[in-house]
Amino acid sequence: MSEFKYTDRIEAYLEGRLKGEERSRFESELEVDAGLRAEYDAFVAAERAMGLMGFRAMLERAGESAPTELPAKRKWLRWIVPAAVLWVALLAWLLFFQKKEKTVPIPTAPVSQDTIKVEEQPANTPPDTVLKPNTPPATLRNEGNPISPRSIALAKSMYEPVSFAGLRGGTSQVAADYLMQAAVAFDSSQFKKAMELVGGYKKGDMKYWQALEIRSHAAFNLGQYHTAAMGFRELAANTGETGKRTEGYLLLSLLADGQSDGVEFKALLAKIKKEGEWHPFYEKTLQLSQ
């Protein structure tokens, strides 16, 4: 049995098939019949939502096919940076390397047996400061906070998996960029490798925020909750409206890291609850408050 009692009439009205007196009668009934009004509103709301769905999907497709090429009149710009780099490299060689030969080790991506092979040096090789995945620096380790297995279990059960498919690019581009390789590794659940690959990005790098996001999620999945919390904290403070979703991940990281009694956790919990259901993490916050 259908939930709707007035489908045919509402559809006829919305499609303009009701005319004259029939139309007027329908409009009068809308004013007084609460049941009809409720169904009518539901139909209109569904139409509008559908419109927004369609538009959003088209925006996503438009974004995927957006050209990365510079407009013709600005193409000369693409030569400025490589030219400047060449001049700086030449000067450095003249000043320093002519006197004392020094071999700068070229950073290579760490390779394990079942992971992606790097076939050529990427154009934007990050500095050689790759984090060793199993030994975070002392400042990043959680020291002294009691960690409850229940808290960890709760945080992990609430964690919504993410995908970085949007960063992966086509298969022919995989070798060209550590960030893309990290995205592929993350989506294949190779979280250690993903962290290694993005470990060299620094603030000021164009892809720093994307790298930080991968790193934070990878850390969470590896159980490095303190590291994850630091990353999500930085993301939440710097990424505008999308910071709302990151606030949720920060909350879970703090919970799993044994900081649920701390000021930051409580303040964040209160903030999200105050924002109400417009915050994407609101319902989970209610569960955490119980």
Next chain:
Amino acid sequence: MTPFTDEEIIVAIRAGGRALENALRQLYTDARYKRLAEIAARRFNGNAEDVEDLFQEGLWLLFQKVEHGVFEERSALSTYFGSIVNNISLNRYTTQQRRSASLAGLLPMAEEAATETDTLFWKEKIVLLDKATAALEEKCKLVLEYWAAGYSMKEIAELVGIKDEMAAKNKKKNCLNSLRKWMLQNPEKAKWFLE
């Protein structure tokens, strides 16, 4: 593909389907439109995320107004877009101010006043849309998306991998009824789609 003129974009929007999608793709990659959104956002201290939200919402409203004949073609489309994003940015700013004042306890948050004058930010609309469509299966979403964009049932059947037009039509009917059911069961959330 040669760029559309303003007139061609208007015709494409009203035609729907692939023409509409091509028009959107052109505007989405047009630096002028992005720049207009950036100027409007920065006016009220918006950041990069705000610019992107404003750009998307501006395009959404532009397409709505062109489709429903609100845009009377008395100015260039980009000029009209500029006024749209300026208005959205101003509304967003005043809403933010009002919400901050309410949260700080400076103003009583009267339910009626909030619903009459409050607006949802673009990201909030998207969050709400995700809630409304969470229970729909992937094929349902695709069918409704393409239908909303003006694709024919025949095209939808091909794009989504459905047997034929009749099957696509039935699928659309069932999926739309699921969405309507959610709206009926959640009137407090559904009302935001009626504004």
